[in-house]
Amino acid sequence: MEIRMLKYFLTVAEEQNITQAAKKLHITQPTLSRQIREFEESLQLDLFVRQNKKLYLTEPGMFLKKRAEEILELNEKTEQEFANYQQAILSGQISIGCVEAESSHFLSEMLEEMIADYPQVTFNIFSGTSNDITEKLDKGLLDVALLIEPTPMDKYNKLILPDKEIWGVLVSTEHFLSNQQSISATDLRGIPLICSSRKEVREMFCSWGQFTEGDLNIVGKYNLIFNVISLVENKVGAALAIKGAIDNRKNKTIFLPCAPALETNCVLVWKKDAILSSTVLTFIKKIKHALEA
Secondary structure, eight states: OOHHHHHHHHHHHHHSOHHHHHHHHTSOHHHHHHHHHHHHHHHTSOOEEEETTEEEEOHHHHHHHHHHHHHHHHHHHHHHHHHHHHHHHOOEEEEEEEOSOTTHHHHHHHHHHHHHHOTTEEEEEEEOOHHHHHHHHHTTSOSEEEEESSOOOTTEEEEEEEEEEEEEEEEETTSTTTTOSSBOHHHHTTSEEEEESOHHHHHHHHHHHTOOGGGSEEEEEESOGGGTHHHHHTTSOEEEEEHHHHTTOOSSEEEEEBSSOOEEEEEEEEETTOOOOHHHHHHHHHHHHHHHO
């Protein structure tokens, strides 16, 4: 007997009315009627008899009601004990690689929820470039990683996070383009640029602007934008970057988003062939549920 069917049966027995029971169970009246009829047929017994527009339990029905109440009580107790057991044994550390991105806020919220639910769980965050992070991920030194597309995904499972990463150019407040609301491909030609050291990112910008790297005046490359801000402030060059990496930093710079817009996804990834602990699997499951909500 399915737990779901026993719940249906007990609700009908309590309400003594199919329509009222269906409302309480949040299903349609025809569906509940069919389920009860099929349940009686499977048992080869009549569980209810109709009198004065109400449903009353037959003798077999009263016997089943008592047993169903015992089964559901035991089921609820077992589920609660298992949840308590899981919470008690879930411990250990989650190792996370994280790039500079807007979606790091979402990751922080998920970690906060994880620690609240499982106080024995700890975490270790490694910040770096995508190349640094994927290298550690491949070696098994990290469990999961927060990366920004474009990035090769053939070796990884991934979850796409909700916030889009907005690409643009970081310029000094004294730069001649600083009074603009956005940056176009034409604006980039000729001005000194500081680009990401990641080939995939440079290729993405070239595809967006319909130019080659040779068409640009690239004066330098970087791995983390934090190290470049002072160069931008001193007008050494304008830096190609994402908005989420420079938000809330007090400096003499302005972020100009690309026009037309250039946006990419932030993704949580883990190796396809990795053997993950129950703690890491629970963390991934929690994020999946949050994304589906």
